[in-house]
Amino acid sequence: MTRSLFIQSVVFGILTGGVYALLASGLSLYFGVMRIVQIAHPSFLFLGAYLTYSLHNRFDIDPLLTMPITVPLFFVTGMVIQRFLLARLRDENAAMMSVLLTFAIAVVVEGGLSAVYTGSYRSIDVDYARRAFDWFGVRIPRDRVIGLVVAGTTLLVLFAVLRHSRYGRSLRATMQHRDAARLVGVDTDRVQAIGFGIGMSTAAVGGAVLSIITTFFPSGHWEWIAKLMAIIVVGGLGSVGGAAIAAFVLGITEAVVQSWLSPVWAGMVFYLFLFVTLVFRPQGFFGGRLAQRY
Amino acid sequence: MPSATDDSAMDTVTPPVGGPVGSPGGVAAKRRRQAWNYVAVLALVSALAAGPILVTNSYYRYAGVLMVMYMVMATSWNLVGGFTGYVSLGHAAFFGFGAYCTGIIASDSRSSVILALLATVGICLAVAAVIGVVALRVRGSSFVIVTIALVYMGSLLAQGLRSLTGGSRGLDVAGLYTFSTRAARHGAYIVTFAVLLGVVMFLWNFIDGTKFGMGLKAVREDEDRAQSLGVNTTAFKVVAFALSATFVGLAGGLYATWTGFIDPIFVFSVQISAQLVLMTLLGGMRSLWGPVLGAAIIVPSGEFFLVNLPEYHLVSMGVMLGTVVMLMPNGIIPTLRRLWDRRNPPAASIRELAGSVGALDTDDADVERRAGAPRAVRA
Numbered sequence: 001m002t003r004s005l006f007i008q009s010v011v012f013g014i015l016t017g018g019v020y021a022l023l024a025s026g027l028s029l030y031f032g033v034m035r036i037v038q039i040a041h042p043s044f045l046f047l048g049a050y051l052t053y054s055l056h057n058r059f060d061i062d063p064l065l066t067m068p069i070t071v072p073l074f075f076v077t078g079m080v081i082q083r084f085l086l087a088r089l090r091d092e093n094a095a096m097m098s099v100l101l102t103f104a105i106a107v108v109v110e111g112g113l114s115a116v117y118t119g120s121y122r123s124i125d126v127d128y129a130r131r132a133f134d135w136f137g138v139r140i141p142r143d144r145v146i147g148l149v150v151a152g153t154t155l156l157v158l159f160a161v162l163r164h165s166r167y168g169r170s171l172r173a174t175m176q177h178r179d180a181a182r183l184v185g186v187d188t189d190r191v192q193a194i195g196f197g198i199g200m201s202t203a204a205v206g207g208a209v210l211s212i213i214t215t216f217f218p219s220g221h222w223e224w225i226a227k228l229m230a231i232i233v234v235g236g237l238g239s240v241g242g243a244a245i246a247a248f249v250l251g252i253t254e255a256v257v258q259s260w261l262s263p264v265w266a267g268m269v270f271y272l273f274l275f276v277t278l279v280f281r282p283q284g285f286f287g288g289r290l291a292q293r294y
Numbered sequence: 295m296p297s298a299t300d301d302s303a304m305d306t307v308t309p310p311v312g313g314p315v316g317s318p319g320g321v322a323a324k325r326r327r328q329a330w331n332y333v334a335v336l337a338l339v340s341a342l343a344a345g346p347i348l349v350t351n352s353y354y355r356y357a358g359v360l361m362v363m364y365m366v367m368a369t370s371w372n373l374v375g376g377f378t379g380y381v382s383l384g385h386a387a388f389f390g391f392g393a394y395c396t397g398i399i400a401s402d403s404r405s406s407v408i409l410a411l412l413a414t415v416g417i418c419l420a421v422a423a424v425i426g427v428v429a430l431r432v433r434g435s436s437f438v439i440v441t442i443a444l445v446y447m448g449s450l451l452a453q454g455l456r457s458l459t460g461g462s463r464g465l466d467v468a469g470l471y472t473f474s475t476r477a478a479r480h481g482a483y484i485v486t487f488a489v490l491l492g493v494v495m496f497l498w499n500f501i502d503g504t505k506f507g508m509g510l511k512a513v514r515e516d517e518d519r520a521q522s523l524g525v526n527t528t529a530f531k532v533v534a535f536a537l538s539a540t541f542v543g544l545a546g547g548l549y550a551t552w553t554g555f556i557d558p559i560f561v562f563s564v565q566i567s568a569q570l571v572l573m574t575l576l577g578g579m580r581s582l583w584g585p586v587l588g589a590a591i592i593v594p595s596g597e598f599f600l601v602n603l604p605e606y607h608l609v610s611m612g613v614m615l616g617t618v619v620m621l622m623p624n625g626i627i628p629t630l631r632r633l634w635d636r637r638n639p640p641a642a643s644i645r646e647l648a649g650s651v652g653a654l655d656t657d658d659a660d661v662e663r664r665a666g667a668p669r670a671v672r673a
Contacts, residue, residue, distance in 0.1 A: 037435035039442075085620065095434040096381045097619050100575070103383070103568060104616035111608030222564060226446040229439040237436065264454030271447045275428055278440065282431050 017251025026202035042224035048207015078200030236284025346481030355480035368585030379514035384441025392543030418543030449562035578625030
């Protein structure tokens with residue numbers, strides 16, 4: 001493996017890692033506020049990509065400019081799903097049941113997508129996606145850079161909101177201890193619903209990015225869920241920052257292994273990390289001790 | 295503090311009434327029900343095995359094989375799901391693994407196929423035990439994540455190890471039976487899977503009454519407390535997981551010899567696991583008959599959608615699963631049983647039974663009762 005190929009794959013890994021980080025942060029958010037694993041997250045990522053595709057084809061809107069339409073739509077959908085489905089599960093076995101419920105949602109979304117768009121591959125062809133930067137002999141495709149910029153900006157905004165806004169403080173309080181947060185006057189139901197809306201919004205942004213950087217097909221989301229799950233477990237369930245770091249680490253490793261060995265072993269990277277984490281540090285590398293219990 | 299609702303009544307351990315053995319009708323009634331279950335399982339297996347006599351149409355027989363195969367797999371899934379409450383979406387990994395084991399080991403001769411199936415059982419048992427030790431370190435949703443990852447690891451390996459598995463092109467497998475017509479072969483597989491179903495159901499029913507089964511249920515009710523009361527939870531969980539995975543692996547091996555071909559994308563799909571969960575939940579997770587009933591409902595309705603509305607097959611499955619989770623998480627059989635109990639003297643809850651068996655063994659019901667007390671605080 002030559003040096004330039006290595007650098008090339010590291011750069012590729014960072015670019016993909018940005019999208020992983022964005023989506024994994026959404027998953028961590030759901031887990032933080034509701035203690036559930038939202039299996040349907042990547043299916044909404046793909047729904048977002050397909051909506052972007054339709055809006056682009058029908059009305060000739062630039063894929064990235066569809067976000068003002070898709071993000072609010074997904075935000076509201078997230079709140080509805082939280083309020084009318086997940087919040088109604090009975091408490092006794094909510095962790096398991098919510099996984100199954102979101103699994104069911106994922107299947108419905110996938111089924112809907114394949115009924116409407118058929119199972120074939122789709123992609124969006126925009127002129128800026130075809131060009132690439134040349135940087136010391138390393139070719140960097142421009143669409144991936146745009147993807148990283150969009151994902152990174154969204155992630156930074158998300159962090160800023162979580163860290164510095166009043167809502168962010170209530171959200172973090174709810175994550176840490178829901179009952180205590182309620183005691184000091186946090187409207188935890190509302191916080192949870194909005195948290196879900198924000199999580200879904202990351203899927204909408206991710207969908208727009210996904211539509212320009214790669215081809216997509218309805219059942220493609222399963223592979224994403226397995227990867228994202230590995231990321232949030234390695235990062236530590238419920239830790240948004242941990243998920244982001246794990247996303248970049250795994251994204252880079254994946255890209256290096258892919259150019260070094262094969263795509264098959266690149267996929268295995270995620271599961272190896274997952275199992276190594278479980279054996280040596282089940283609570284993840286950055287999160288608290290949540291993972292063992294939930 | 296007994297309250298009016300059923301749920302909270304479950305939470306508090308009722309002091310034994312009617313002597314030291316525990317609540318009347320508790321253990322004795324349960325033993326009786328178990329004995330009858332063996333008889334009923336035999337009846338079901340004979341009925342299923344006799345099915346091919348009545349049904350000669352090749353397609354219906356094909357659907358019949360699928361149904362009995364899913365009955366086997368859902369009941370096996372319930373060995374770990376029903377007893378311990380650990381929901382695994384990873385059983386498709388063992389289905390695929392078993393299929394590939396058989397497919398790779400078997401050559402063309404029939405005796406080699408039988409040998410391959412036997413080897414599959416051994417290999418699955420060992421592999422599942424090792425995987426179980428790692429996967430069962432986490433609980434709840436983390437466990438679900440890990441099991442999903444298993445399916446994708448299997449799929450990647452099957453496609454990656456091309457020299458062994460034939461890669462994404464799939465693998466041809468020799469048949470177990472040498473009947474000339476398709477219908478006859480389907481009939482033979484209905485009988486084969488029916489026998490296997492009998493074995494798995496006998497095992498489930500047997501475990502249900504043992505101390506091992508009680509330990510598993512204790513894990514489901516409260517794992518930490520079970521551990522502190524001296525149940526070796528890790529060993530119990532791993533054994534249950536390995537048994538459960540092995541039967542699914544054997545079903546996968548039989549499936550491979552039945553269809554004569556393994557498609558890596560199909561055998562390693564989370565949807566197979568999800569079907570097992572759906573069937574078991576729909577029928578009733580804590581019941582011997584739940585998974586069987588669920589499979590008897592889900593497989594025919596799935597086939598109906600596949601034939602008549604193929605584009606809505608997935609949506610229909612998702613909607614069914616969502617509806618069951620939202621509206622009937624206990625399943626059909628427990629719901630019916632509750633209705634029955636309302637008219638008849640109520641059966642004891644698992645908690646009471648666990649308490650009374652503890653009383654039998656240690657003659658110290660008081661310990662059980664005290665251990666039961668903190669539950670109300672925890673909620």
